[in-house]
Amino acid sequence: MQEFIRIPFDTLVARLSAILEANGCAPWVAQVIGLNCASAQRDGAHSHGVFRMKGYVSTLNAGGWVDGRAEPLLEDVAPGFLRVDGMNGFTVCALARAREAALAKVKANGCAVLAIRNSHHLGALSLDVEPFADEGLIALSFINSMASVVPHGGRKAALGTNPIAFATPRRDARPLVFDMATSVMAHGDVQLAAREGRTLDKGVGVDRDGNPTDDPRAIVDGGALMAFGGHKGAALALMVEVMCGALVGGKFSREVDLKQHPGAHTPHTGQSFILIDPQAGRGTLPPFVDRVEDLMGYLIDAGQTRLPGDRRHEARDDSMKNGVPVSAELMAMLEEMERG
Amino acid sequence: MQEFIRIPFDTLVARLSAILEANGCAPWVAQVIGLNCASAQRDGAHSHGVFRMKGYVSTLNAGGWVDGRAEPLLEDVAPGFLRVDGMNGFTVCALARAREAALAKVKANGCAVLAIRNSHHLGALSLDVEPFADEGLIALSFINSMASVVPHGGRKAALGTNPIAFATPRRDARPLVFDMATSVMAHGDVQLAAREGRTLDKGVGVDRDGNPTDDPRAIVDGGALMAFGGHKGAALALMVEVMCGALVGGKFSREVDLKQHPGAHTPHTGQSFILIDPQAGRGTLPPFVDRVEDLMGYLIDAGQTRLPGDRRHEARDDSMKNGVPVSAELMAMLEEMERG
Structure with missing residues (x-):
C-alpha cells in the first residue's frame, strides 16, 4: 500500500508552477503546465500527473531542447483551419493561446481543424479535449510522440504511442471523455511499472532484439511496445502520424x-x-445532448456500469473535496525540486 | 478450393445494376449501388461484394423498409457543415449526391463535416473515403449499424459493428486507405463464416445467453460480437454512435x-x-504528400511489408486485368436473381 498525502488542488498548482518557473519557464507557461500536471493528478491520471515533473524539469535543463519561454505563433489559414507554430515550446501552451480563435472558428463554420506543430507534449490528452466539450462541442485529438511502437508486421519501433482522445457534451452530466494510447499500454504506465518492478502481460512489447517480453524495463531500455488490437490499433497509430506529423507540418515520431x-x-x-x-x-432534429443521453441509456441497459471518463470524474470530485492525493515518494521528489 | 468465374468489371456493374433496377431501384440508384457492390468485389472485399446482393434484393422487397427511389435532400447548414437527409434511401446514393457540395466546402474552408441521416448502408466503407483522397483530401468516416456488439462491461448488444475508415493521399501511389470494424470481426465476415461452417477464434463473440462462443451461427442467431481490443475498441464503437446517431440526427444502432x-x-x-x-x-512547410512518403519509408524501414490498402489495390489490379473473380455459388445466385 502506497502512502498518499492530500494537498489542496490550488496549492498543488502553485507549487508545481513555482518549480517550473524556477527551471526557466515564463510565468504564464509555468502556470499552464502546472495547472495541466496538477489536473492530471487530480483526475487520477497518475502517469501524466506529478510523476511527470521530473521529466519536465529535466527537459527544461536539457540544453535548449524545449523553450520554456516560447510565444506560440497563430496562423489563420482558412475559415475552418488554424495552424499554430509552437516555436519549440510546450503544446499545452500553444493550445491555451489558440483556444479562443479555435472556438470562434468552429462556432462560425460548424467545424474546425487546429493543427499545432513544433511543440512538446507531456500531458494527459483527456485534459485537452474536455474543455471543448464543456463549450458544447465534439472534440477529437491526436498526438504523436517518439518511436516506441512496432508497425504492423514490423520488427522495430517506428510509431509513437500516439493517443487518440474524444470528448462529447452530455445533457445533465459532465462530458463523456476518453483518451487512449494506440499502444497496448501508455509509455508512462510502462515507466511506472518499471519503477515499481512489476511485470506486464504478454503481448505488450518486445525487447531491444525484437523478442516478446513481460519486463517493462526491457521495453523502456531499447525495446518497443505493440499496438493494441493487432493490425487495427497499428492502423490507428499510423493515422495519428498522418494527422500529426504530416498534416500539422511537424515531426514524425521516428524523427x-x-x-x-x-x-x-x-x-x-x-x-x-x-x-x-x-x-x-439541427433545425427540427432533437437536441444533440438529448440524443447522447438516449445512447447512455442504451449502454446502461446493456449492462455497462461505468462510462468512459467516470473514473476520472470520481477521482476529481474526491480530490477537490479531500485534497489531491500525491504519494509520499512523489512528494519527497517535489520537495527536493523545491530546494533546487 | 472454391471455383471462381472471372467477369469484366463493367459487365458485373451492369448486371448488378439491372438486378437492382428490376427490384425497384430508380436507374441512378441502381447504378450507384451496382458500382459500389461490384467495386467491393473487385477489391477483394468479398463480405461487401456480390455476397451482399441477396441482402439488397431482399431488403428492397421488405415492405418499404428502404426506398430505392429516394431523392436525398441536401442542407447547407454552415460553411463547413453539410447535412443530408437520405429520405430513407441508400447512404451511398446520398453520398453520391452530396459529393460535389462537400468537396466545395472543404476546399473553401480547410475542413468540412458531411452528416448523412435517415439512410441505409450495406457497402464497404473504404470505397466511401478513397475518392476524397483521390482529390488530395484526408477523409475520416464512421457508420453505425445494428445492435450487435456488447458495450464495455455489458452483457448484451447495444452498439453496432461501427466501422471507421481513413484515407490519405500519397505522392506517387494510390491513397493509403483503411477500413476497420470496431468489432473483433465485421458482421459480414461472421455471416460468411456461418455460411461456410467455419469456427471462429475465442473472444469474438457471445451467444444469445451471453456465453462466449466460437460458433458464428450462435453469434448471428441472437448472440453478439465483442469490440476489438477490449475497452479501447468499445470506446471507439461508442464514439461512432455519437458521430452517427447523435451528430447526424439519425438512429442509434440500438434503435x-x-x-x-x-x-x-x-x-x-x-x-x-x-x-x-x-x-x-502550408506556406513554407513541405508538401503534405512528401511527408506521407517519408512516413511510409519509416514503416518499411521498421519491417512493415504491406501497407493498409495494399491488398485491395492488388486485388483491384488483378480484377481489372483478368476480370473480377466471383465464386460459382454467387454466380448461380446472380443468375437466379436475373431470372427474377
Missing part, C-alpha cells in the same frame, strides 16, 4: 532525436484537433 | 428495429465524414 540533449524527455512533435459543433443546423 | 419488415437487412442509421484539406495554408 524525434533526443541524443544531443541528455535529460530531454519530451517528444518534439505535433498535435491536431478536429472540433465539431453538433448543434450546427 | 434499428427490423421486426415489422421481414427480409430487411440494412441498418437504417447514419454516416458522418470529416474531410480535411492538408494543403490548407
Whole structure:
C-alpha cells in the first residue's frame, strides 16, 4: 500500500508552477503546465500527473531542447483551419493561446481543424479535449510522440504511442471523455511499472532484439511496445502520424532525436484537433445532448456500469473535496525540486 | 478450393445494376449501388461484394423498409457543415449526391463535416473515403449499424459493428486507405463464416445467453460480437454512435428495429465524414504528400511489408486485368436473381 498525502488542488498548482518557473519557464507557461500536471493528478491520471515533473524539469535543463519561454505563433489559414507554430515550446501552451480563435472558428463554420506543430507534449490528452466539450462541442485529438511502437508486421519501433482522445457534451452530466494510447499500454504506465518492478502481460512489447517480453524495463531500455488490437490499433497509430506529423507540418515520431540533449524527455512533435459543433443546423432534429443521453441509456441497459471518463470524474470530485492525493515518494521528489 | 468465374468489371456493374433496377431501384440508384457492390468485389472485399446482393434484393422487397427511389435532400447548414437527409434511401446514393457540395466546402474552408441521416448502408466503407483522397483530401468516416456488439462491461448488444475508415493521399501511389470494424470481426465476415461452417477464434463473440462462443451461427442467431481490443475498441464503437446517431440526427444502432419488415437487412442509421484539406495554408512547410512518403519509408524501414490498402489495390489490379473473380455459388445466385 502506497502512502498518499492530500494537498489542496490550488496549492498543488502553485507549487508545481513555482518549480517550473524556477527551471526557466515564463510565468504564464509555468502556470499552464502546472495547472495541466496538477489536473492530471487530480483526475487520477497518475502517469501524466506529478510523476511527470521530473521529466519536465529535466527537459527544461536539457540544453535548449524545449523553450520554456516560447510565444506560440497563430496562423489563420482558412475559415475552418488554424495552424499554430509552437516555436519549440510546450503544446499545452500553444493550445491555451489558440483556444479562443479555435472556438470562434468552429462556432462560425460548424467545424474546425487546429493543427499545432513544433511543440512538446507531456500531458494527459483527456485534459485537452474536455474543455471543448464543456463549450458544447465534439472534440477529437491526436498526438504523436517518439518511436516506441512496432508497425504492423514490423520488427522495430517506428510509431509513437500516439493517443487518440474524444470528448462529447452530455445533457445533465459532465462530458463523456476518453483518451487512449494506440499502444497496448501508455509509455508512462510502462515507466511506472518499471519503477515499481512489476511485470506486464504478454503481448505488450518486445525487447531491444525484437523478442516478446513481460519486463517493462526491457521495453523502456531499447525495446518497443505493440499496438493494441493487432493490425487495427497499428492502423490507428499510423493515422495519428498522418494527422500529426504530416498534416500539422511537424515531426514524425521516428524523427524525434533526443541524443544531443541528455535529460530531454519530451517528444518534439505535433498535435491536431478536429472540433465539431453538433448543434450546427439541427433545425427540427432533437437536441444533440438529448440524443447522447438516449445512447447512455442504451449502454446502461446493456449492462455497462461505468462510462468512459467516470473514473476520472470520481477521482476529481474526491480530490477537490479531500485534497489531491500525491504519494509520499512523489512528494519527497517535489520537495527536493523545491530546494533546487 | 472454391471455383471462381472471372467477369469484366463493367459487365458485373451492369448486371448488378439491372438486378437492382428490376427490384425497384430508380436507374441512378441502381447504378450507384451496382458500382459500389461490384467495386467491393473487385477489391477483394468479398463480405461487401456480390455476397451482399441477396441482402439488397431482399431488403428492397421488405415492405418499404428502404426506398430505392429516394431523392436525398441536401442542407447547407454552415460553411463547413453539410447535412443530408437520405429520405430513407441508400447512404451511398446520398453520398453520391452530396459529393460535389462537400468537396466545395472543404476546399473553401480547410475542413468540412458531411452528416448523412435517415439512410441505409450495406457497402464497404473504404470505397466511401478513397475518392476524397483521390482529390488530395484526408477523409475520416464512421457508420453505425445494428445492435450487435456488447458495450464495455455489458452483457448484451447495444452498439453496432461501427466501422471507421481513413484515407490519405500519397505522392506517387494510390491513397493509403483503411477500413476497420470496431468489432473483433465485421458482421459480414461472421455471416460468411456461418455460411461456410467455419469456427471462429475465442473472444469474438457471445451467444444469445451471453456465453462466449466460437460458433458464428450462435453469434448471428441472437448472440453478439465483442469490440476489438477490449475497452479501447468499445470506446471507439461508442464514439461512432455519437458521430452517427447523435451528430447526424439519425438512429442509434440500438434503435434499428427490423421486426415489422421481414427480409430487411440494412441498418437504417447514419454516416458522418470529416474531410480535411492538408494543403490548407502550408506556406513554407513541405508538401503534405512528401511527408506521407517519408512516413511510409519509416514503416518499411521498421519491417512493415504491406501497407493498409495494399491488398485491395492488388486485388483491384488483378480484377481489372483478368476480370473480377466471383465464386460459382454467387454466380448461380446472380443468375437466379436475373431470372427474377
